[in-house]
Amino acid sequence: MxxxxxxxxxxxxxxxxxxxxxxxxxxxxxxxxxxxxxxxxxxxxxxxxxxxxxxxxxxxxxxxxxxxxxxxxxGEPEPQPQQADGYEDLLSRIDAAVSLSVSMVQTFLDQTELLRTMDRQMGAAGLVDQMNGHLARMEDALTFAVLPSARRPIATALAGASTLAAWQALDAGAVERAWRHYELAKKAAQDADSPMYLAHAMGEQAYVLHDAGRPQLAVELVRDARTTQANRQSPRLRAWLAAAEAELCGGAGMTEDARRALEQANSLLPDDGETRDPDMASIFLNKDHLARWRGNVLAKLGDSSAMEELYASLSAADASFVRAKSGLHCDLSQAHLARGELEDARSHLQQARLLANRTGSVRYRRRVEMLTGRL
Known part of the structure; x- marks a missing residue:
């Protein structure tokens, strides 16, 4: 208990x-x-x-x-969603779902965006109640929406919110909850007929496998995501999936595959000055983000050129991405360790620890402890 x-x-x-x-x-x-x-x-x-x-x-x-x-x-099983009790209750819920207007779906999307902003600045730990309530309301709406025209917009909103909730759970160390949220996101994406949200959920879910000690399986899953109706994926999403494959290949020790995927990500990313895809708010990726990602992969591979990429990324880092900055300091610590520069490695590791503690990131704290063991 x-x-x-x-x-x-x-x-x-x-x-x-x-x-x-x-x-x-x-x-x-x-x-x-x-x-x-x-x-x-x-x-x-x-x-x-x-x-x-x-x-x-x-x-x-x-x-x-x-x-x-x-x-x-x-230490208890997760509660099951509330069920309709009798025909009258069922029809009442169905009628409520039919009347769910476009403005209400937009409210769901706006709430997800607010939670996403709070998450990247302060961490996910203090948002668990809000996120659980947010998902429950959307799941309830989708459960009782009958026709595809009513289901698709709700399912699309649920897919994006569930993927965010899953990443928050992974960051908090709740790996089973993260896995279940990704499964919910995938089902919602299929209901919405949205291969983009489906591929994104699969790509992020691969990180659960990687963190759990199955790096090869993680690579297979992200590669499956890249081929999931690739003709319906946006260029920015395709670049994001390629960069994710590069990182996961780096973690699996697949050096050449990682470098190849990095080159693909660079060639796929549109040079439009934008950060987010208009059709998919879940993805943040521009040239600066990709440079940081490239530095992360090169640091994993022990490539000395990672240092230049990472310091450039640190200078250009968006101040609102607090948790991501913890990862950046971890990358710099790893890069300095590879060169035997222990004092610099310790300095960046201290910064990473402070930011991980500030955001309550169990995932980055584990990485900090792993790197500390090498000093």
Missing amino acids: GTGLRVIRTARGWSQDRLVYEMRRFAEQRLLGIASSASLKVYISEWENGRRPITDRYAAILRPLFGATDAELR
């Missing part, structure tokens, strides 16, 4: 004392009344050993601290 909290806390790298500190700081910032530090220490031990249930009062603090769901905190 209580093992969920222990797993989540350990993945974050926090001791029980650190969790007590973070809980009290969270509560003080929001003027919430909670137990003393000594009592919290006892509560945490009892929560983790299953001797005391986590009350809703404390779950409301722990969820945003860790970016976890109630079920993950308590």
